[in-house]
Amino acid sequence: MWINMGPQHPMTHGLWNLRVRIDGELILDVDPEMGYLHRGIEKISEDRHYNEVITLMDRCCYVAGMAWEHLYILGAEQALAIRPPERAEYLRVLCDEFQRLGSHLMWYAAFVQDLGLMSPFLYGMRDRDLVLDLFQSYTGARMTYEYMRVGGVRNDLPPGFTERARKVLDWLVDRFREYDALCLGSTIFRKRCDDLGVLRANEAVALGVTGPMLRAAGMKRDLRKDRPYAAYDRLEFDVAVADAADVTARYLVRMEEMRQSVRILHQVLDWLDRNPGPVLADRLPRWLGAPYAPVGDEGYLLKRHYPKGLGFSSVEEPHGEAQAYVVNEGGQHPYRVKFRSPVFANISAAKSYLIGYRVADIPPIMGSVDVCVGEVDR
Amino acid sequence: MTEEGTATEENPVLYVVRPMATAAKQFAKSLVRPSTVIYPFERLEDPAFREEVAVASGKPIGVGAIWDNYRGVHALNIATCISCNLCAFSCPDLCIEMVTVPGGDPKHPKKCPEIDYGKCSYCGFCSDACPEGCLTMTTRYELATAKRSEMVYSPEKLYEVFRTKLPMNPIRLERPENEDQILLDPPLCIGCNACARDCPTACITMLDVAKPEAKAGEKLPKRIWKEPVVNDSDCVRCGTCISVCPKECLFWGKRP
Ligand code: SF4
Ligand code: SF4
Ligand code: SF4
Numbered sequence: 001m002w003i004n005m006g007p008q009h010p011m012t013h014g015l016w017n018l019r020v021r022i023d024g025e026l027i028l029d030v031d032p033e034m035g036y037l038h039r040g041i042e043k044i045s046e047d048r049h050y051n052e053v054i055t056l057m058d059r060c061c062y063v064a065g066m067a068w069e070h071l072y073i074l075g076a077e078q079a080l081a082i083r084p085p086e087r088a089e090y091l092r093v094l095c096d097e098f099q100r101l102g103s104h105l106m107w108y109a110a111f112v113q114d115l116g117l118m119s120p121f122l123y124g125m126r127d128r129d130l131v132l133d134l135f136q137s138y139t140g141a142r143m144t145y146e147y148m149r150v151g152g153v154r155n156d157l158p159p160g161f162t163e164r165a166r167k168v169l170d171w172l173v174d175r176f177r178e179y180d181a182l183c184l185g186s187t188i189f190r191k192r193c194d195d196l197g198v199l200r201a202n203e204a205v206a207l208g209v210t211g212p213m214l215r216a217a218g219m220k221r222d223l224r225k226d227r228p229y230a231a232y233d234r235l236e237f238d239v240a241v242a243d244a245a246d247v248t249a250r251y252l253v254r255m256e257e258m259r260q261s262v263r264i265l266h267q268v269l270d271w272l273d274r275n276p277g278p279v280l281a282d283r284l285p286r287w288l289g290a291p292y293a294p295v296g297d298e299g300y301l302l303k304r305h306y307p308k309g310l311g312f313s314s315v316e317e318p319h320g321e322a323q324a325y326v327v328n329e330g331g332q333h334p335y336r337v338k339f340r341s342p343v344f345a346n347i348s349a350a351k352s353y354l355i356g357y358r359v360a361d362i363p364p365i366m367g368s369v370d371v372c373v374g375e376v377d378r
Numbered sequence: 379m380t381e382e383g384t385a386t387e388e389n390p391v392l393y394v395v396r397p398m399a400t401a402a403k404q405f406a407k408s409l410v411r412p413s414t415v416i417y418p419f420e421r422l423e424d425p426a427f428r429e430e431v432a433v434a435s436g437k438p439i440g441v442g443a444i445w446d447n448y449r450g451v452h453a454l455n456i457a458t459c460i461s462c463n464l465c466a467f468s469c470p471d472l473c474i475e476m477v478t479v480p481g482g483d484p485k486h487p488k489k490c491p492e493i494d495y496g497k498c499s500y501c502g503f504c505s506d507a508c509p510e511g512c513l514t515m516t517t518r519y520e521l522a523t524a525k526r527s528e529m530v531y532s533p534e535k536l537y538e539v540f541r542t543k544l545p546m547n548p549i550r551l552e553r554p555e556n557e558d559q560i561l562l563d564p565p566l567c568i569g570c571n572a573c574a575r576d577c578p579t580a581c582i583t584m585l586d587v588a589k590p591e592a593k594a595g596e597k598l599p600k601r602i603w604k605e606p607v608v609n610d611s612d613c614v615r616c617g618t619c620i621s622v623c624p625k626e627c628l629f630w631g632k633r634p
Binding site: 049051055126139144181183185186188189 | 443
């Protein structure tokens with residue numbers, strides 16, 4: 001019998017549909033269906049100025065907007081041959097890592113709620129709110145930041161930000177201990193999650209699964225280390241890995257990643273305190289668009305022979321490896337923008353980690369995948 | 379990886395009790411100071427939230443405050459607006475329309491932005507682009523109305539927001555020092571005066587150029603023998619001159 005879990009189902013966390021073929025309680029086959037949230041972001045980008053696409057990136061993944069802004073910006077900068085100042089690179093790492101904390105806390109809240117635990121859900125949301133508050137205090141908005149610009153970032157940190165941020169980090173480290181006491185310390189949690197949703201490394205690689213799901217299978221792959229971008233090559237951190245490849249292992253990997261994020265953030269905050277400087281490249285072409293005025297029409301720019309180029313970037317987003325391809329044909333707008341969503345690959349592999357388990361196991365397993373439908377459908 | 383709190387086989391009662399003890403601790407703390415804000419009575423823009431008081435629950439309050447750089451409803455100072463159109467150009471949602479306000483002369487009507495908040499995404503690109511700093515964003519965020527038409531804020535209504543003296547967004551984008559200028563392709567120019575007429579800052583002057591001697595058998599182009607010269611320090615880089623030029627002879631570049 002086929003049943004539809006979704007598009008409106010407490011398990012899905014967003015608009016998508018998991019079709020499941022069951023025999024009694026046993027899962028025989030699954031068929032994920034995506035596309036309910038398609039907004040045509042790639043197509044819309046083709047008639048937005050390079051900077052205006054940033055507004056779409058925040059809406060692309062609504063729990064990790066900064067990571068997607070960073071992804072697009074790296075691609076666009078490569079296509080336009082612009083280099084950001086060093087301080088902007090550190091500020092971007094700051095954004096990325098805070099976003100990783102925010103996203104993983106959101107994942108924690110959603111995941112424990114899937115297991116039926118309400119109090120940890122509230123703790124997760126409460127602590128994520130602190131991260132959003134920090135974002136708000138320097139970008140001006142809680143979720144739609146529009147902070148990065150081609151050639152740097154919009155503004156520098158306000159005075160007193162680094163002290164506030166350190167306080168939040170210290171507070172969060174305390175909370176991680178509490179989370180572990182609540183989850184790992186609970187035998188019920190361990191009995192429910194151990195040996196569940198196993199996806200081994202060889203299979204994960206074959207299916208294009210990336211991010212914490214791959215690292216939970218024992219594969220030490222992290223773009224921040226393997227293909228460093230921004231300032232990651234100047235920072236010290238470890239890649240979190242676990243071996244069990246099950247739901248608990250994914251929990252452990254994400255918790256460890258949050259601790260590593262705190263470690264990175266302390267280094268970044270220290271660096272930012274010591275090194276003031278410009279945050280936007282000092283020579284930017286006027287035709288970039290907002291906040292600079294667009295001029296003339298496309299034909300005008302093509303006639304003037306502005307430089308062309310291609311940009312490819314990949315970023316270790318909280319959910320996995322995201323990639324962007326930006327084609328600059330010399331106009332005001334990117335000619336084509338293509339994104340690769342890690343969650344799309346992670347959900348598409350559902351057959352290999354769901355079949356053989358029970359219906360009641362679906363919420364914890366899919367919860368441990370960390371689904372953000374905004375970036376799946378774009 | 380932390381081994382802290384890893385479970386072992388033991389009395390099933392402890393399964394439940396141990397995590398509950400942690401939760402109970404949190405509950406006790408939240409009685410002293412909850413993490414939530416009692417909204418209409420407490421407001422996040424209150425200065426009290428900016429002070430970093432150490433509270434019983436340990437939550438670093440003061441992080442949650444709405445700071446002056448919050449991107450809320452816009453404030454427009456009509457008096458200093460130069461009708462340069464930059465805000466409308468840079469809006470990704472096309473929610474800004476330039477409408478005529480009293481104060482201009484018949485040849486150059488004064489136009490100020492009218493913002494449709496039904497479409498606005500509060501991205502702040504318009505206030506970033508405004509060269510005069512007259513379009514800023516404030517900490518106001520309550521916009522509920524009974525009618526959809528009230529979501530459209532005319533320049534006068536935006537001016538009222540300006541007059542409430544709400545904290546204004548202090549962030550000004552620094553102009554890059556070495557930015558592109560308006561350059562002219564002299565052979566293409568026909569001296570039509572369109573750029574000088576429409577420049578919002580009146581920084582273009584039409585200067586006479588020498589009319590070359592026509593060689594035998596060659597016809598001089600039909601044109602007015604004047605050429606625009608841009609006063610670079612007054613130019614706000616709005617690009618109006620480029621878009622009105624009929625011959626596409628103005629362009630962005632750097633004087634060598
Ligand atoms: S904030 Fe953004 S969307 Fe709103 S009017 Fe300004 S540019 Fe347009
Ligand atoms: S950008 Fe500023 S000065 Fe120019 S039209 Fe808009 S509000 Fe007026
Ligand atoms: S860009 Fe052109 S129209 Fe705009 S202020 Fe400068 S010279 Fe005047």
